[in-house]
Amino acid sequence: MKECLFCRIARGEEPASIVYEDDETMAFMDVNQGIRGHLLVIPKSHYTDILDITPEAAEAVARTVVKLAPPLKEAMGADGLNVWQATGWNAGQRVFHFHVHLLPRYAGDGTPFGKFARVSREELDMLAERIKRHLKSTEE
Ligand code: ZN
Numbered sequence: 001m002k003e004c005l006f007c008r009i010a011r012g013e014e015p016a017s018i019v020y021e022d023d024e025t026m027a028f029m030d031v032n033q034g035i036r037g038h039l040l041v042i043p044k045s046h047y048t049d050i051l052d053i054t055p056e057a058a059e060a061v062a063r064t065v066v067k068l069a070p071p072l073k074e075a076m077g078a079d080g081l082n083v084w085q086a087t088g089w090n091a092g093q094r095v096f097h098f099h100v101h102l103l104p105r106y107a108g109d110g111t112p113f114g115k116f117a118r119v120s121r122e123e124l125d126m127l128a129e130r131i132k133r134h135l136k137s138t139e140e
Helices: 005-010 055-076 121-139
Strands: 018-021 026-027 038-045 078-085 101-104
Touching: 005 038, 018 055, 018 121, 026 055, 026 101, 026 121, 038 055, 038 121, 055 101, 055 121
Parallel strands: none
Antiparallel strands: 018 026, 026 038, 038 101, 078 101
């Protein structure tokens, strides 16, 4: 069995367009952009889902979600955001390492779920850089 993809990303063993990381968490562009700017936030340690994660690890993830929401919204010129977590295959979970989706939303964009489209690494890197520029401006 292949080792967990998100554990490999957390260790820098798989390519990812990283927007932010600290000791406990990492945020990177989802390779399947449900909507342009679609980000994932993960704990660096492996937890399967919301039933498995510790409150402490969930708190670290929540802190990163809160930190990234303003720069993501500004960078993408979004009207709003969705924060979404899936636990289990029937809830839409496809990678079994806990992750929170952060999705910019725009007037009239329709539901982003079910129309996820894979995009190029170049596009993901460009989006990650754009959000990072706004992240820096909020820290000054
Ligand atoms: Zn993992």
